[in-house]
Every structure is written in C-alpha cells, then in structure tokens.
Amino acid sequence: MTERKNIAIMGAGLVGSLLSLYLAKRGHKVDLYERRPDLRKNTLDGGRSINLALSDRGWRALRGIGIEEDVRKVAIPMHGRMMHDEQGNLTFQPYGKEGQSIYSVSRSGLNAALMNLSEPNPDITYHFSRQATDVNLRTNEVQLLNLETGNPENIQPDLLFGADGAFSVVRGAMQKTERFNYAQSYLEYGYKELSIPPTAAGGWAIEKNALHIWPRGKYMMIALPNIDGSFTCTLFFPYDGEQSFAAIKNEADLMAFFTEVFPDAVSLMPTLAQDYFSNPIGSLVTVKCFPWSYEGKSLLIGDACHAVVPFYGQGMNAGFEDITVLDQMLDSFEGDDWEALFEAFERRRKPNADAIADLAVMNFIEMRDKVADPRFLLRKKIEARISQQFPDKWIPLYSMVTFTDLPYSYALETGQQQDKIMKKVMKHIQSIEDYDKPEVQRLLEKQLVQKEKLKKYNAAMEV
C-alpha cells in the first residue's frame, strides 16, 4: 500500500472531477481547485447545452467508478453520420457494426454528475472560483486568488495534478523549466455554436440518432442531438477568405449564405442570426508537449498536455483514458516513487496523445469534404464488408479509435496500412457488388497475408 497523499487537482472539469474519484478510491485526500463558480448552481445561460461525443474509451473510465448506467440514461446514441447535401438530400453512413454507436452527452450535465458523485466523499473537496496565479514546481506551492473574496490563498500539496485544460496554468509553469518541448498550433478555422430548437411537439426536428453533417468542402456545419429535443449545431468556418467569418458582416450576409448552402437547416434555426451574432468564435488548437511531469511532484493530464481539435470526438475520451491508464499503473505501484510512475505514464501516453492529435486534424478533412463524395462512401461500405469477412484481421480505423481500446498510435499506423490496401482494392470497384469478384478477393487475400506478416515483423521488432 502506498502512503496516503494530499493531492491537489487544478481544474474541476470532466477530467479533474473523474480523476478525483479514482484517486480518492485509493485512499488519497483530494482537493480540486476550479477557476469557474460551481456550474451546478449557475442559472443556465440562454438554455444552450454544449454536447460531446462519448465513445468506448470514455465509457470504460466511467464504468470504473460505477457511473456508466446513470450516464447512459441521459446519453443519446448516434449510430452514424447523416449527410445533408445542398438540396437537402440525406445520406446515412453507419459508424460501425450493428449496435455500435457514439453517444451525445451534455458536457455540463456529465460534469455535474461527476461532481455529485464525488462531493459526498469525505476525501474529496471542491474549491470553486479559485484562479491559480502562480505555480512553483520546485516546492509544489500554488498561489490562488479567491475570486469571490478577492483574497489570495496558498496551497502546498504532496502531489499536484494539472487537469486545467488547453490553456493550463500548471503547464505554463513547466514551460519555464529547462528543455521543455512545447507546441501549440491553430487551424485557420474557427467555430460558432448555433442551435435547432425542439419541435412544437417537443421532439427532434431531424433524425435523433445521428450526428448530422453539412459537408461543404472548405467548411462544414455539424449538429448533435440534446436530450431536450434540441440540437447544438457547430459551424466550422475559415476566419478569412471569400466564404468566412470575416465575409459575413451583417444579418443579410448571414441569411443569404445559410439559405444558399444550408437550405434545409436554415428553416429549422429560428434564432440563427441571434445565435450567430451573440456567440463568440472559438479557436481550434492542438497542444503537444513533453514531459508531462516535474520531479514526481506534478503531472499534467487530459487537455492540459494534449489538447486536440474536436473532429474525432476523442478529446474527452482521450483524457478519460489517461485516467484509466494511470489507474492501471497504480494497481502495480508500490512504495513512493511517484517520479518513476509519472515518467512511465508520460512515456506510455505520449505516442498515443500525438496520434489522436494528428488523427483529429486528418478527420476534419474527411468530415468537411470527403463524406460528400459517393466514391468515399462506397469505399466505407467495401471496408465494412472486409471487416465483416475478416473480423480478426481488419478493423476500420474509425472503429479502432472509437469502439476499441487499442492504443491510438497502433490505430493510426494500422489505419495507414489499411489505407494503402483500400487504394489498391478500390481500383477494381465500381459498385458494392464488385466486392465479390474473384480478382478483388484474390487481391485482398494477398494483401491481408502481407499485412499479417508486417504486423508480426513489427511485433518482433518491439521485443
């Protein structure tokens, strides 16, 4: 049994709150410090409910603290993508096999649920409206400003976790240490949240069990269902250029643009102009850094060390998986060498964090452009057939990321191999029926033999 520690978690968002439960379970005393006030006491700001896609890695972490079933009750399964073309025609593409779905959940609802679960625990204490103003990594002292009283406070935990998101203050302190590797990169796109309200009857105005996409090549809009019948729409749009945030100067510009390119959506969005001109433009940043820990006293986790763009729906899931992995490592942790533990953790997670960051950027192109292409959709169908025929030899990349706990880095690498094979196969394919042609089957079997060989070779290299 390891010694009981006084642990401070900076940030009481999804990752911080879930982490507190895992750490308290192991006998540690946990204090969480959050810059914002308690989101459960806040009046809803305009009824907007920002949602997230929860998938297998996230569920697994929730299962570990027994909250899976409660969350499932308020999560909406999305079985696939529903594409809307410029005439309002719909095309559906399932995400995985029968029964495989991602789930739309409310960020604040899930966060509140995690807080409600952890707060009664005598070993967990939430401190809201606390802004970290200075972090001394050498002494583990953190200076806080109590935003309610205006008074400074000072803490000095045994262990400090930075779960404070993409603009982490703890990471800011690490950036000032020697030889810290750091990268922040922004897409030339921003996002704007919009909404589709429930119907008069209180139902969903478009298919409930799908993630809706209006793919338009250089930009796109998506919509995820909420439990109250509404949808949260997000427009991903260039900052500058002919069709961009900069080009839309007034309501007339906005309505003309939406009516032309999102005709079926615009009639469902009565508050479009109001939403558009009152909501801010969000930026899309990828953050990579290394190391994630400092002298066994502090550790970054979640977005604080690997913020990703939202296009694979894996930001929260990757943060939750950090916790699952840390918890697994704590299973076999003895003694008090947290430095070795943190270093093993960051070495294990870093390649996977890098992989999902790159996958997320790549998926933006797929979502905004390729899903509108019939050849691409045919290819997805062919790949589903391959996976059906060879279930132990082929899992599509999206499924590896979303419906398994295979390492993201393995998924990325295997996905690239499969992509090469698909390019060869698709040369012989004009329709789904072509899949059964002898030459396609022969090519596929030959390619799969090579893929297996490569896999064994790589496994041998890793030994």
Next chain:
Amino acid sequence: MTERKNIAIMGAGLVGSLLSLYLAKRGHKVDLYERRPDLRKNTLDGGRSINLALSDRGWRALRGIGIEEDVRKVAIPMHGRMMHDEQGNLTFQPYGKEGQSIYSVSRSGLNAALMNLSEPNPDITYHFSRQATDVNLRTNEVQLLNLETGNPENIQPDLLFGADGAFSVVRGAMQKTERFNYAQSYLEYGYKELSIPPTAAGGWAIEKNALHIWPRGKYMMIALPNIDGSFTCTLFFPYDGEQSFAAIKNEADLMAFFTEVFPDAVSLMPTLAQDYFSNPIGSLVTVKCFPWSYEGKSLLIGDACHAVVPFYGQGMNAGFEDITVLDQMLDSFEGDDWEALFEAFERRRKPNADAIADLAVMNFIEMRDKVADPRFLLRKKIEARISQQFPDKWIPLYSMVTFTDLPYSYALETGQQQDKIMKKVMKHIQSIEDYDKPEVQRLLEKQLVQKEKLKKYNAAMEV
C-alpha cells in the same frame, strides 16, 4: 520614397547590428537595445573565442553593406570535413567543388566589426545593458530596465524589430496574442565548449583549413579554427545514458572517456578538465512560430522566429538572409503599408525557415554517424562526379544550402529527390571506378530525365 521611421531593434547581436545598417541606409532612424553590456569594452573571458561558419548567404548580406572584404581578412576558409577515427586516422571530405569553402569567423569579432561600422552613423544608436521587461504590441511600447542605473525606461518606436534571439522577449509578447502558432523542441543532446590551444610556435595544432569531426555514432566532437592558432572544440553529447554528461562525474571519468574515444585530441587539450568542468552545458533548441509580425508594427527576424540547431552551420546565415530578402522587398516598397510588407516577408521566409530547421536536425545524424562510414564517403564522391558531369542538372544538397542562394525549401525538396536517385545508383557502385560503367550511366541519365520532368511539372503547378 517611404516615410522616415523611428525604428527600435531589440537585440544588438549579429542580426540586429547588420539590420541596423540596412535600415539606416534607407533613411530610417534606428535605436538598438541590447541586454548585455558592450562586448567591445568587455575584457575577454578566459580567451575563449566562439566561432561560427559563414557561408554564401551570409557573405551576400555582408557584401550588401560593403564589409565583405574586411571580414574575409579575419575568416579562416574550411575546405571540407576532416574526420578523426578512434585510432586517430584522418579522412578528408571536401564540402564542394574546388574553391568552395565555408569560413570560420569569431562571433564576437564579427559582431564588434558590425557595431564599429554602424555606430558612427548618426542615424544608428546603441543602448547597452537594457533588458526588455514588457512589450505592448498594440501600442508598440517597450518597457526597459537599465541594468547599469537600475532605472526603468520606456520607448515607443514606429516600428519594432525583434532580433533578440531564440528566447526573444518580443516573440514572448506575440505568444500571448490570439492564435499564435509556436513550437520549441529540444534535442536530447547538450553541448560543451572545449579548446585546443595554439602550438608553441604559434600555429595550428591540426589542419587549419578544415572543420574537424570526431564522429562516434551517438555523439561527436567538432573543432573549428580560430585566427589566433587555437581551435574551439564542441562536444555534442547526450544528457543521459551510458555515455553522457550525466555519466561523467569527475576528472577520472572524463580523462578515461576522452582517452578512449578521442585519443588524438586529448593530447592537444591541456585544459580539457578545466574547460569541461567550468563551462556550462548548452541546450539545443529548434523554435518555429507563425506569424512573425503584429499589425505591421513589429516583426521578428533571425533566431527570434527561427532558431535552429547548429549542425548545418546556417543559423547566422539564415538570419542574414532574412535581411537580404527584407532589403530586396524594400526595393519595391512604396507608401506606408508595413503590415502588407511584413506579411509578405513572413510568408516568403517561413517555408525556408522551416526547411533549414529540419535540415539542421537531419545533418546532426550525418555528422555524428554517417561521415564515419566508407560507403557514405564513397557516395559523396559519386555525387561529386554526377554534379561535375551534369553541372546544370545536379547540385548536391549541402552545396545548395551552403554555396547558393536557392531557397532552403527548394534545396530540401530537391535534396530528397536526389537522395532517392543516389540510393538507386549506389546499388551498382562498389568503387569510384564503377561510376563509368555503362549501366550506371544509363540509369543516371534516365533518372535525370525524370528529375527534369518533375521539376518542370512542379514549376507549372506553382504558376
């Protein structure tokens, strides 16, 4: 003619000092602010003279202000690499064609020469011992601390240039602006400066006109000649591991290690232990960022926006080329739209800055490992033959970078094409004589035809 501006340059190093001359030539008033005291008034610290490799891009920028000939007098040509193996055997590999050399120059000597040239200019004023403590990019106000008097000072130039190096304060301010892309990455290697003194007769203890390399696979030492007969040696060494800075704990460790792996050097280094234990370990960082300017009021230049590791000897040369390019753009600059000018400049230079950063990291592997391989040296000889036979179709990568002003990004791309061709050619080569074999000549001609086609195709794509 554009309006005369009050310009502040942060940093009076090589790039800042040279830039002041170019800007004053165009009629602007220039003030330079430098954190350090005037290096010309400083007593020499222990006689150490840090040197740099000056090559064509650097010479070109010096030529533009008429200082080329003065610098040549104190620069030592290095015609190629002299490799020292573990038995002390020597192998020489020329850098380019007959007459092509890089030049070892003293950093402080060159800096002093630039200062001496600019200081008499009534439009140029140096302010030493001024530390920038805060930069307000919106107002262009800079707060300085006068390190001699301890008093704060405040300036507000029309234009602010950040020539303040890898840890630039001006860039630090840009990092706090919206959507600033930034990356700093460190090698797992540090460096330590050592020295070989002049011989008793006052000459050079090893070949004067070469850059000496002791390539040892995972680490290396290099030595560049100084005008006083000494050499400055630099050990590039892992921070951690079996053979590393961490592993050398005392003089006995040091002497045993050097005697084993650098036997011919150790006898020439009487102050080895003293140098090793008193000089700091330097870190090796690559910095990339974008944009380089803010609202047409401030611009980063040199290391401040593209610090590179030293293995291509191009850090200073790339910074000087920034100035050449900016000066060319100023030739056709009319009116007062500095924002458009700075944006055009950063767009043009960024791909080249990225390319030299990547090339510099790649060259580390070449220097510490490949130059010890006879196959690699044979390949270099074969490549020299190709370049000789087809001078208008083939310039070796090293020569493009070092002896031309072709864009670094073009050099990198062309170098990668040539690398593929060399791999094919080398399959047929066991000795230099094999170059004349008919099958080698046929293969080469076929590959060169393809290379030219690709070049035309790429050029067409760029239109």
